[in-house]
Each structure stands twice: as C-alpha cells, then as structure tokens.
Amino acid sequence: MSTAIRSGTAATSPRPPHAPHVIPLRRLLSDVRRGGALGFLDSAGRQSQGSITRMNVGPFRPFLVTHPRDLEHVLRAHAENYPRGAAMWSALGRLTGGGIGGEGNQWQASREILQSAFSARYLAAMSEQMITSVSGAVDDLGTRVGPGRPIDAGLEMTRMVQRVINPVFFGNLVPDEEGDRLGAAIATAMGSLLWRMAMPFVPHRVPMPGDRAFHRSTRTVNEILRPVITAARKGPRDGDDVVTRLLNGTGAGGESLTDEQICDDIVALFVAGSESSAIALTWVWVALAQNPEVYARVQEEVDRVVGGGRPRREHIRQLTYTNQMLNEVLRIYSVGWAVPRMATADDVIGGVPIPAGSTLVISPYLTHRVEDVWERPLEFDPDRFTRERVRARHPLAYLPFGDGGHQCLGQHFFSQEASLIVATLLTRYRVGLHGAPVEPRLSLTLQPRESVELELVPR
Ligand code: HEM
Numbered sequence: 358m359s360t361a362i363r364s365g366t367a368a369t370s371p372r373p374p375h376a377p378h379v380i381p382l383r384r385l386l387s388d389v390r391r392g393g394a395l396g397f398l399d400s401a402g403r404q405s406q407g408s409i410t411r412m413n414v415g416p417f418r419p420f421l422v423t424h425p426r427d428l429e430h431v432l433r434a435h436a437e438n439y440p441r442g443a444a445m446w447s448a449l450g451r452l453t454g455g456g457i458g459g460e461g462n463q464w465q466a467s468r469e470i471l472q473s474a475f476s477a478r479y480l481a482a483m484s485e486q487m488i489t490s491v492s493g494a495v496d497d498l499g500t501r502v503g504p505g506r507p508i509d510a511g512l513e514m515t516r517m518v519q520r521v522i523n524p525v526f527f528g529n530l531v532p533d534e535e536g537d538r539l540g541a542a543i544a545t546a547m548g549s550l551l552w553r554m555a556m557p558f559v560p561h562r563v564p565m566p567g568d569r570a571f572h573r574s575t576r577t578v579n580e581i582l583r584p585v586i587t588a589a590r591k592g593p594r595d596g597d598d599v600v601t602r603l604l605n606g607t608g609a610g611g612e613s614l615t616d617e618q619i620c621d622d623i624v625a626l627f628v629a630g631s632e633s634s635a636i637a638l639t640w641v642w643v644a645l646a647q648n649p650e651v652y653a654r655v656q657e658e659v660d661r662v663v664g665g666g667r668p669r670r671e672h673i674r675q676l677t678y679t680n681q682m683l684n685e686v687l688r689i690y691s692v693g694w695a696v697p698r699m700a701t702a703d704d705v706i707g708g709v710p711i712p713a714g715s716t717l718v719i720s721p722y723l724t725h726r727v728e729d730v731w732e733r734p735l736e737f738d739p740d741r742f743t744r745e746r747v748r749a750r751h752p753l754a755y756l757p758f759g760d761g762g763h764q765c766l767g768q769h770f771f772s773q774e775a776s777l778i779v780a781t782l783l784t785r786y787r788v789g790l791h792g793a794p795v796e797p798r799l800s801l802t803l804q805p806r807e808s809v810e811l812e813l814v815p816r
Contacts, residue, residue, distance in 0.1 A: 377420060377709045378410040385413060394799040398694070402723040407730070409709040412718075416558060419697070419716040420709075423723040425730060425753035427707050431698060431717060432753070432761035441763070442699020442716060445801075448553035451561070452546050452575065453628055454621025456614075457766075466614065467622050468766075470606030474599050475766045480773055482597070484670045487521055491777045492667050494520040495785065502813040507791035510809040514638040514778075515540065518631050521774045526626065528598035530585045542577035543627050545570055547801065554801060582620045590616075599626065630767045633692045636802055638775055639809050640690035641683065646790040648737050655679050659783045668780045676776045681739035683775050687757035689737055694722035694803045696759050721756045722803060730754045786813040 380401055388397040401410060407424035422431055431439050440460045450459060456467035473479065494517040502508055516537075523536040531539070549567030559565060589600050603619045614622075645652040655678060662675045696719045704711045711717070726734040730751065731741075740746070747755075758765035765771075782788060791810040798806040 374705060374710060375708050378405050378408050380404065380410060380412050382413040395797060395803075398720070398722065398799060402720075402726050405723075407727040409707060417716070419718045420711060421723070422706065422717050422719055423727060424707070425724065425727075425751040428719060428724065428753040428756065428760065429751075430706050431719065432759075435704065436761045438701050438704055439698040439717065440701065442697065443557050445554045445557065445695070445697050447557055448550045449628075451553075451571070452543075452550060453625035454618065456618050456622045456625065458621070458625035458628070462608070463618065466606075466608030467603075467618065468762075469609075470603055470614070471599070471622070471626070471766055474602045475770055477769065479597070480769055481670075483525055484673060484773065486524055487774055487777055488668060488670065490521045490524060491517065491774070491781050495778075495781045498813075499785075502786070504814075507810040507812050510639040510642055510811045511635060511805070512808075513811075515631065515635040517778055518634045518638070518774065522627070522631055524598070525770075526599045526623065527585065528596040528601060530589055530598070530600060531581070535581050539578060539581045540627065540631060542574040542581075543624060544632065546574035546578065547628060547632065549574070551801065578624055579620065582623055583616065586616050586619050599623070626767075629765070630770070633802060634767075634771050634774065636692045636804055637683075637687060637690070637771070638778060639805060640692075641686050641775070641779060642788055642811055643790065643795050643805065643809060644682070644686050644689070644737055645788070647794065651682055651737065651739055654739075655682050655779070656783055659780045663780050663784055665784060668777055668784070672780065673773055673776055676780060678739065679776050679779055680772060681742035683772060683779070684742040684755070684757075685737060685739040688725045688731075688741070688755060689735075690797060690803055691720075691722040691725055691757050692802045692804075693757065693759065694799060695720050719756075719759075721759075724754065724756060727754075782813075785816060787816055788813055 384400075385397060388400040392399065401412065401421055402423070404410070405421060405423065407427075409424075409427060410421040412419055412421060422428065446459075453459075455461070455463045457464060457471055498508070498513060498517075501513075519536055519540045520533070523531060523533060527536070549570040552565045552567050553559065553561075556565075585600065586604070589604055594601055594605050600619065600623065603614055603622055607613055645655065658676060658678045662672050663669075698717045698719060700711050700713055700715045700717065703713050725731065728734060731754070753760055758768040758771075789812045791812045795805045795807060795809050797803050
C-alpha cells in the first residue's frame with residue numbers, strides 16, 4: 358500500500374491544506390444520549406454543513422464527507438483510491454461474498470454480467486411481468502384489509518417487493534414460499550451482523566452476539582439456493598432471469614462463475630434489492646400521509662394516467678409527478694444513509710489531508726441536507742425534481758443510489774416497481790396512516806422507529 362501524497366491531488370484543490378472539522382468524543386456521546394445515533398448524525402450534519410469532519414468514535418475515527426464537490430473527488434475523479442474497505446463491508450461480505458458485494462476482479466465480473474440483467478431493455482421486457490406480480494400482490498392484500506384492520510406497511514411492502522423479485526431473479530425455479538423463507542433468512546442474517554458492522558475491528562474468530570443466528574440463517578440460504586443453482590446448471594439455459602444470466606455469463610478471462618459466486622451474488626442482490634426497496638416504499642406512505650397536498654397531486658396523476666384499471670407498461674413513464682415524489686422520499690429518507698470507503702493512499706480532499714487507511718463515511722442522508730445545495734432541506738417538496746431544477750444542481754447533490762463504479766444496479770428497477778406499486782394501490786384504495794406519526798431511526802438502513810400501520814379504504 359502506497360502512503361505517498363498523491364501527486365496532483367492537492368493541485369486540483371483550490372483550498373490550502375487545513376485540519377478537518379472535529380467532533381470530539383464528549384460531544385458525540387452527549388448527542389447520542391440526547392437523540393440516539395440519528396440525533397448524532399443530524400448534529401454532525403448541522404455542525405459540518407458540508408465541510409470534511411473527523412468523528413472521534415473511540416479507536417475508529419472516520420471522516421464524514423458530504424459536500425458534492427468532495428464526493429466528486431472520492432467517487433469519480435479518484436475512485437481507484439477509495440475502494441469499499443473494511444468498515445461495514447467486511448461484516449456484510451460474510452453474507453454477500455466477494456462478487457457484486459465486494460471489490461476487485463470478482464466484483465468486476467459480476468458487475469458486467471448483472472449490468473446487462475438490469476439494462477433498460479431488460480427492464481422494459483420485464484414490465485409486463487412486474488405489472489402482473491404487483492397486481493397479484495395487491496389482490497392478495499385485499500383479503501387482509503378492511504375497516505378496523507390496519508396492515509403493517511413494512512411487512513406488506515416486503516411481500517410485494519419479493520413477489521416482484523422472485524420471477525425476475527429466479528424465473529420459475531424457486532416456489533413463492535421458498536422465496537419467502539429465503540427472504541426471511543437473509544433478513545435475519547443481515548440483522549445479526551449489526552454488532553460486527555458497528556465494530557469492524559473485532560476479528561471474526563472472536564465470538565459476538567448474533568453469530569449463531571447468522572450461521573443458522575446462512576445455512577438456510579444455502580439449503581434453498583444451492584439445489585436451485587445445481588438444477589439450473591443441468592436444465593436448458595434459455596431463461597432471462599438473473600440466475601440463468603449468472604450461469605451463462607463469464608468473467609473478463611472468459612471463465613464461468615462458480616456456484617459459490619452465483620450464490621453470493623443472488624444473496625447480495627436480495628440484500629440490496631429487497632430490504633431497501635421495502636423500507637423506501639414504507640416511507641412513501643408516511644410522507645404522503647404527512648403531506649396531503651402531495652398525496653392529492655399523486656392521486657390526480659394516477660387517476661388521469663391509469664384511470665380505474667390496472668397500470669399498463671406505457672403508463673410507467675407518464676407518472677412523472679409520482680416519480681418526483683419517489684425521488685423526494687429518497688432524499689429525505691435516504692435508506693442507504695451511509696456508504697463507507699477506505700483511502701488506500703494518502704490524499705488531500707478539499708484541502709484536508711486524508712491519511713492512508715482512513716475510513717470515509719459518505720452519507721447521502723447528510724448530503725441531501727447541505728444548506729448551500731438544498732434550499733429549505735427539511736421541507737418535503739417533490740417539485741425539486743422537475744427536469745429543469747435537477748439540471749441546475751450539482752450531479753452529486755443527490756445520490757440515494759450511490760455514484761461512481763458501485764452505483765446501484767437496481768435504481769431503475771426500483772423506480773419502475775415503486776411507481777407500479779404506488780399506482781396500483783392508489784387506483785384501488787385511499788391509504789392513510791393508522792396511529793401516531795412515525796420517526797426514523799438509524800440501523801444499517803434508515804428505518805421507521807416503530808412499525809408503520811396503514812389503513813386502506815376501498816375507493
Ligand atoms: C430504494 C431502493 C434502493 C436503494 C436506496 C439502494 C441504494 C444503493 C446504494 C447507496 C448503493 C451503492 C453502494 C456503494 O456505493 O458501495 C447500491 C448498490 C447496489 N444496489 Fe441498490 N438500492 C436500492 C435498490 C436496489 C435494487 C432494487 C437492486 C436490485 C434489484 C439493487 C441492487 C444493487 C446492487 C447489485 C448494488 C451494488 C453495485 C456494485 O457494487 O457494483 N439495489 N444500492
């Protein structure tokens with residue numbers, strides 16, 4: 358690992374070298390006591406307002422990097438110096454492996470194969486299948502709703518998202534109930550990794566809480582996925598689903614992916630694609646309930662574009678305000694609130710020296726609240742996402758799906774599935790919150806603090 362100051366880097370920065378803003382441990386602890394982890398993050402954002410900030414978290418002293426101009430440096434101009442590194446990723450890697458959830462050659466091979474699986478052409482081809490899955494899921498939901506019978510938004514959005522994912526990922530290879538069991542095992546494995554993610558410096562040989570649940574759930578994942586991959590290898594390879602694409606794809610040297618890599622990539626896709634989408638969709642209903650004028654505009658658009666029937670493929674791109682609303686939900690409720698990176702060589706960002714080995718916390722949640730980039734950042738306003746206003750902003754002012762080489766492969770998949778789910782539900786139901794307003798909390802993702810209950814009244 359080189360530790361030389363990267364030549365040319367300082368020259369590209371207009372600012373003279375200076376120390377980062379520092380949040381001392383004492384301040385950090387008092388913010389955490391007052392407002393929990395999110396209270397601390399909010400306070401760090403208010404104090405730093407986009408300047409590079411060092412956080413003293415015991416032996417772990419990451420830099421918070423939030424301003425779009427600094428993100429451009431880390432994620433685009435000097436991305437090769439900032440791989441995923443250890444924080445969060447080494448724990449997550451125990452579940453998602455070294456392919457699409459990792460770095461290096463294996464990641465590159467998986468990325469190339471999966472990129473085609475999530476291309477615009479493929480998504481367009483998948484839209485009929487998605488519409489059928491969403492309509493089926495909303496039909497099923499109809500059997501569980503009724504006056505005085507609120508539904509759990511997190512659970513129901515997870516069911517819908519998994520219903521959409523299953524055919525696209527597995528073709529017809531995994532029965533729905535196995536898909537549910539797989540989803541549950543992956544969710545448990547993810548939850549059990551929290552301690553390891555919070556303390557990335559503890560070696561894996563040292564037992565930690567969650568380890569047993571982790572091993573149990575990864576056994577279940579293997580039990581379900583391995584036979585599917587073995588069967589798919591033996592059968593005809595003409596499907597358009599993700600498993601078949603991974604089986605048929607090759608790395609840069611023309612070699613096929615191993616069963617282990619394919620298994621890891623499917624798990625990584627499930628982790629990346631299912632939980633984050635379900636949480637984002639849960640926030641949609643919270644945001645719509647708290648902003649009735651936005652709800653009314655989305656409803657008007659859905660009624661005008663879709664009418665009373667089931668959404669059709671051509672409606673997806675006509676739901677422009679609905680899409681703006683989804684963008685604004687992900688600005689305020691940035692589900693992927695932190696995307697860590699590690700500096701492999703000494704560097705200087707915006708005048709601040711960054712030693713090799715430092716962890717950088719990129720936080721879309723905080724970038725979306727920087728006041729010299731976003732006017733009235735705490736207000737919910739989908740009109741921020743009209744085409745003209747998007748064009749006038751720095752391209753890295755908005756990054757709920759990350760940016761650079763690791764930018765989310767599923768972002769268009771998400772916006773297609775989310776607009777179909779919102780439109781299908783709104784053609785049939787008036788959706789409202791049941792109970793008190795819901796606050797966010799920080800976990801690996803930005804989640805609702807309590808379960809979100811929804812009341813669905815047929816229209
Ligand atoms: C609201 C929904 C979603 C959010 C907020 C989200 C967010 C993100 C973020 C922030 C990253 C960047 C990670 C990094 O830079 O290290 C990422 C990567 C990724 N996402 Fe998503 N995602 C969402 C939905 C999806 C869906 C639906 C899929 C798949 C169907 C998906 C698949 C992936 C994959 C495969 C990567 C890794 C790409 C790589 O490292 O090359 N995501 N996502």
